[in-house]
Amino acid sequence: MIWTILKKEFRYNLSTLRFRAGIVLLLLLIVSFAPILLNSHKKQLSDYNHLVSQNLLDLQNLMTWQNLTPSIYNPPEPLALFSRGIEENISSSFRIVLDEIPVLRSSGTSENPLLGVFSVLDMALVFKLILSVLALLLAYDSLSGEKERGTLGLIFSNQLQRHKLILGKFFGGVVTLFLPVFFGFLLTAFMIERSPFIDFDAEGWLRIFFMGLASWLLALVFFSIGLFMSSITKRASDTLITLSLVWSISLIVIPNLSSYLAVRIHPFQPRSGMTQQKQEILYERGQKINSIIHAQSIRGLVIQHDEFEPWGSYYRVATRALIRLRQETDPLIAKVRIEYADRLREIDGRHYAILMRQKNTADFLSILSPVAVYEKVMNSFSRTDATSQKEFERQAGVYREQIIDYLKGNEAFSSLRYSTTLEESQVPELDTKEEVDKKFAPIRDRLLETQPAPLEVSEIPRFHYDPVRMNISLKSVRSQLGLLLFMVLLFLIGTLATFKKFDVR
Amino acid sequence: MLGIIIKKEMLGNIKSKWFIVVSVVTIMVFFFSALVFVDKYKLEMRDYEEAHQKNLSGLKERAENLSFIPYYIQTYQIKPSVNRLLCEGFEKSLPNTFKMDVFSLQIPEGQRLDNYMLSRFLDIDWTFIINFILSFVALLMTYNSFSAEREQGTLSLMLANPVPRSLVLLGKYASAMLTLLVLLSSGAIISVTTVKLLGIPYQGIPDIKQMALFLLLSMAFLSAFVLVGMLFSCLISDSSSSMVILILIWIVLSIIIPSFGRIAAEKTVRVLTRTELERKILVSSAEIMRTADSFGPGAGNYDGGPTNPQARTRMFNAVTEAKNQIIDDYINRSLLQMREGRKLTRISPTSLFQYSAEALNKTGVKRFENMFIQLKKYQKKLKNFIVTKDKEDPESMHLLAEWEGHYMMLSQKPVDFDSIPKFEETDMESCVKNTIYNFSLLILWNIILGFTVYISFRKADVR
Numbered sequence: 001m002i003w004t005i006l007k008k009e010f011r012y013n014l015s016t017l018r019f020r021a022g023i024v025l026l027l028l029l030i031v032s033f034a035p036i037l038l039n040s041h042k043k044q045l046s047d048y049n050h051l052v053s054q055n056l057l058d059l060q061n062l063m064t065w066q067n068l069t070p071s072i073y074n075p076p077e078p079l080a081l082f083s084r085g086i087e088e089n090i091s092s093s094f095r096i097v098l099d100e101i102p103v104l105r106s107s108g109t110s111e112n113p114l115l116g117v118f119s120v121l122d123m124a125l126v127f128k129l130i131l132s133v134l135a136l137l138l139a140y141d142s143l144s145g146e147k148e149r150g151t152l153g154l155i156f157s158n159q160l161q162r163h164k165l166i167l168g169k170f171f172g173g174v175v176t177l178f179l180p181v182f183f184g185f186l187l188t189a190f191m192i193e194r195s196p197f198i199d200f201d202a203e204g205w206l207r208i209f210f211m212g213l214a215s216w217l218l219a220l221v222f223f224s225i226g227l228f229m230s231s232i233t234k235r236a237s238d239t240l241i242t243l244s245l246v247w248s249i250s251l252i253v254i255p256n257l258s259s260y261l262a263v264r265i266h267p268f269q270p271r272s273g274m275t276q277q278k279q280e281i282l283y284e285r286g287q288k289i290n291s292i293i294h295a296q297s298i299r300g301l302v303i304q305h306d307e308f309e310p311w312g313s314y315y316r317v318a319t320r321a322l323i324r325l326r327q328e329t330d331p332l333i334a335k336v337r338i339e340y341a342d343r344l345r346e347i348d349g350r351h352y353a354i355l356m357r358q359k360n361t362a363d364f365l366s367i368l369s370p371v372a373v374y375e376k377v378m379n380s381f382s383r384t385d386a387t388s389q390k391e392f393e394r395q396a397g398v399y400r401e402q403i404i405d406y407l408k409g410n411e412a413f414s415s416l417r418y419s420t421t422l423e424e425s426q427v428p429e430l431d432t433k434e435e436v437d438k439k440f441a442p443i444r445d446r447l448l449e450t451q452p453a454p455l456e457v458s459e460i461p462r463f464h465y466d467p468v469r470m471n472i473s474l475k476s477v478r479s480q481l482g483l484l485l486f487m488v489l490l491f492l493i494g495t496l497a498t499f500k501k502f503d504v505r
Numbered sequence: 506m507l508g509i510i511i512k513k514e515m516l517g518n519i520k521s522k523w524f525i526v527v528s529v530v531t532i533m534v535f536f537f538s539a540l541v542f543v544d545k546y547k548l549e550m551r552d553y554e555e556a557h558q559k560n561l562s563g564l565k566e567r568a569e570n571l572s573f574i575p576y577y578i579q580t581y582q583i584k585p586s587v588n589r590l591l592c593e594g595f596e597k598s599l600p601n602t603f604k605m606d607v608f609s610l611q612i613p614e615g616q617r618l619d620n621y622m623l624s625r626f627l628d629i630d631w632t633f634i635i636n637f638i639l640s641f642v643a644l645l646m647t648y649n650s651f652s653a654e655r656e657q658g659t660l661s662l663m664l665a666n667p668v669p670r671s672l673v674l675l676g677k678y679a680s681a682m683l684t685l686l687v688l689l690s691s692g693a694i695i696s697v698t699t700v701k702l703l704g705i706p707y708q709g710i711p712d713i714k715q716m717a718l719f720l721l722l723s724m725a726f727l728s729a730f731v732l733v734g735m736l737f738s739c740l741i742s743d744s745s746s747s748m749v750i751l752i753l754i755w756i757v758l759s760i761i762i763p764s765f766g767r768i769a770a771e772k773t774v775r776v777l778t779r780t781e782l783e784r785k786i787l788v789s790s791a792e793i794m795r796t797a798d799s800f801g802p803g804a805g806n807y808d809g810g811p812t813n814p815q816a817r818t819r820m821f822n823a824v825t826e827a828k829n830q831i832i833d834d835y836i837n838r839s840l841l842q843m844r845e846g847r848k849l850t851r852i853s854p855t856s857l858f859q860y861s862a863e864a865l866n867k868t869g870v871k872r873f874e875n876m877f878i879q880l881k882k883y884q885k886k887l888k889n890f891i892v893t894k895d896k897e898d899p900e901s902m903h904l905l906a907e908w909e910g911h912y913m914m915l916s917q918k919p920v921d922f923d924s925i926p927k928f929e930e931t932d933m934e935s936c937v938k939n940t941i942y943n944f945s946l947l948i949l950w951n952i953i954l955g956f957t958v959y960i961s962f963r964k965a966d967v968r
Contacts (some may be wrong), residue, residue, distance in 0.1 A: 016748070017601075017743075017746045017749065017750040018745075019751055021749060021750060022749075022753065025753050025757075029761065036765070036768050037768070039768075039772065040768050040771060041773070043771060043772070047778070051778070051780065064821065071780055086621060086622060086623070089621035089622075089624075090621050093778075093780060095780075097843065099947070104621070105621075106619060106621040107616070107621070111616055112776045112839040112842055112843070113598070113599060113600050113613075113614075113839075114599060114600075114839045114840060114842070114870055114873070115767055115770055115771070115842040115843060116595055116597075116599055116615075116849075117594075117595040117599070117766075117843060117870060118596025118763045118764065118766040118767035118770065118846060119760075119763060119766075119767075120624075120764065120767070121764040121767060121768060125760070125761075125764065126761075129756065129760060129761075129935075130753075130756070132752070133752055133756065137752070139748055141745065227727075229591075237523075237744070237745075238522065238523070240745070240748060241522075241523035241526070241645065242525075244641070244645070244752075245530065248637070248641070252627075252637060255624070256627055256629065259620075259623045259624070260541065260625075261619060262620075262623070263623075272555075278771065294637075305805070306794075307761070307795075308787065308791030308795075309767060309793070310784070310787075310788075311790075326602050340752070354624065355620050355621070357621045357624065358622070359622040359623055362623055366750050375624065379624075386622050390857075396960065397807055499931075
């Protein structure tokens with residue numbers, strides 16, 4: 001019997017204007033969104049390639065070890081076209097330096113911040129809007145509408161148990177809603193497949209499959225909410241109004257409110273406090289470095305002529321006294337800088353802990369909204385969630401360690417090539433003022449005529465980003481997927497319970 | 506006759522159950538938005554005052570020696586405006602902190618305590634409520650204005666009386682607009698009263714005239730949605746189908762089209778990334794310093810060799826100028842990119858309303874731009890002041906250059922603190938042109954829709 005109702009519901013749904021309009025709009029939006037998003041990915045990819053090759057070129061022109069401060073970039077994530085997540089909030093590059101350990105930063109400092117006036121566009125936006133509305137529209141009059149038309153009374157004059165009707169209607173919706181999800185994702189996948197810039201491996205497609213599954217689940221949550229509301233209201237138009245309220249609350253109000261409240265519940269420590277702590281540490285570091293320099297007696301005059309390379313300046317010409325000073329102090333200073341980087345990281349870590357506490361609170365508060373839960377699932381499968389960003393930060397930190405180890409292994413800090421391109425024999429021995437006044441300019445001019453060779457950099461470790469694995473993503477969204485399923489069951493059972501007492505006249 | 510129709514329609518609206526629910530929700534949102542606004546305003550005003558005082562005390566300290574002033578980095582924040590209650594203009598995501606010394610203005614930064622781990626959330630200002638709640642209410646009010654009467658058979662009864670169709674149309678339109686106006690103004694009154702009662706420091710509530718103009722603008726926007734609702738109610742005989750179509754249209758107009766902006770922006774104009782920008786500045790200064798001798802012999806010698814302060818000053822000034830040029834270009838291109846992105850989204854009345862509301866309330870990107878320009882002017886004024894004061898001192902070498910080591914080349918005399926120019930953000934000149942442009946596009950929407958509704962209702966089959 002359930003099967004008959006299911007078939008009837010399915011056929012009826014397919015024939016309705018709302019279903020057709022919804023599915024046409026969904027496909028239309030996908031057709032217009034996908035090329036734009038793919039194009040935007042292409043642009044990001046070319047920017048990324050440009051930056052990476054620029055970085056490599058700069059590396060090949062490296063003159064001194066002190067300026068080895070390469071930048072690393074988070075490769076644009078093709079899956080982000082499904083869900084942008086927090087990717088755009090966060091800066092996608094790090095500069096590897098001795099002074100600081102890479103820490104996630106707000107993107108406000110890395111790209112055009114004025115683009116903050118625009119809202120985010122991704123496939124998840126289309127799916128969550130259209131699927132939720134479609135599901136609600138299919139469900140809103142399925143009980144109250146039949147009652148109004150009087151057909152409900154007719155149905156029950158046959159030998160039919162009430163719960164069978166509900167289950168039939170529910171599974172009818174399950175099958176009906178499978179269609180837009182299936183065709184929507186199929187179309188998107190087809191357009192991605194045709195694009196030459198994106199090449200997914202099996203894991204990528206698996207992720208997309210899971211996103212499809214999550215979208216279906218979201219549609220079912222709204223469908224069961226629709227059924228539930230339809231069973232507790234008397235008229236179809238009342239159901240529709242109530243449902244539009246539920247919809248806007250779960251789409252707009254709860255996600256915004258939960259973020260706002262989370263920030264209020266765990267307020268930030270004042271920035272001035274954090275800046276001050278950092279300044280104190282930096283001051284202490286400065287004192288320490290100064291004491292290292294002052295501990296060395298400078299024998300002779302300190303004169304230099306600087307040159308620029310891509311990541312900073314270096315001594316093209318310098319007197320013996322300066323070179324000697326640098327060679328003696330640089331290893332010690334480097335040690336201090338690395339040591340204080342850890343201390344600065346501690347302060348950032350404290351700030352980060354607050355951010356995570358806020359995020360967890362916001363996540364907790366937003367479990368009331370299926371849309372917010374769905375967004376989290378999509379972000380995780382698109383690798384644009386906090387876990388992914390954190391992983392990039394971690395790998396950047398590892399890379400920094402590699403660079404430091406490399407420098408240490410080559411004894412770069414105490415080498416002549418740390419701060420200057422001069423060779424041992426070329427360093428001018430000028431000790432008195434008279435000598436400098438007389439000889440420095442000609443020596444400099446002579447030295448500048450020869451072009452020093454860049455450093456040998458082929459053995460410097462290169463950065464390669466290894467994105468978050470599928471099992472980690474799956475693990476992090478287990479509870480969210482369970483929650484969506486729970487909502488479906490909850491409202492279905494709710495409908496079954498209330499419909500028992502439904503007055504069908 | 507018109508009066509009777511309006512009265513009947515309005516009573517029908519107000520007495521319905523859903524209208525009561527929606528009104529309660531709307532008014533609660535207005536109340537809540539006022540609470541949030543006051544809370545945030547107080548925090549921001551505190552930050553702003555703090556930064557302001559810090560600048561003054563910094564300048565005061567440096568007044569003991571004229572040569573210290575040019576190298577002092579002042580930090581300014583955009584002054585929070587009360588108009589943000591009406592339209593926040595996404596100022597939350599825009600840079601608000603400007604650092605400057607006499608030589609250059611650094612690239613503005615958004616120094617807010619934002620949690621980048623949370624997805625961006627919207628600020629609930631009046632514009633938001635009108636854009637996302639009241640526009641929906643406008644559709645709910647009109648989606649069945651003809652189809653329901655047709656279904657009940659009352660439409661033909663009504664037209665059986667000697668009432669011209671245009672009058673029926675006008676009556677329905679006016680009553681929907683009046684109901685919305687009542688809803689909107691009661692929300693506005695609640696919001697303003699809340700702000701007034703809680704009290705915000707330094708400034709009162711937004712200007713009454715300002716609010717009246719804003720309400721007018723909002724009504725022009727809502728009128729477009731009322732007309733869309735009436736149009737589909739005429740065209741589609743089944744009221745639930747017309748609701749379905751309207752919901753889908755609402756999604757496209759309010760959410761989908763506005764979100765195209767970012768991609769359109771990124772596609773039309775390319776802006777340097779921060780890394781590229783820093784690199785460009787470094788390369789340009791390296792380039793100038795490499796050709797140091799073209800500024801005079803010995804311009805590139807700092808510590809050793811025969812120095813030539815005059816030539817060195819010329820060189821450093823060239824470096825500063827090149828850097829400022831690059832930063833200006835960057836800011837201008839960023840602004841251009843943003844504007845290009847907004848061009849396309851103007852198809853949707855929701856975006857039009859957002860932009861005209863920003864222009865009318867002088868919030869949003871315009872404010873950022875204004876601050877940048879004003880600070881540039883101030884910078885020039887401060888520089889002139891230093892140059893003039895420096896000229897009065899015969900012992901000074903009168904060489905001003907962006908290099909800390911050069912402070913010795915300026916007058917070492919104290920200056921009167923009160924005579925140093927101070928920065929005070931002046932009120933923006935209103936963006937009348939921009940407001941009127943967006944407003945007239947909104948009116949155009951209304952005229953086209955109104956005309957279509959009229960034509961389709963004239964031909965409508967009332968049976």
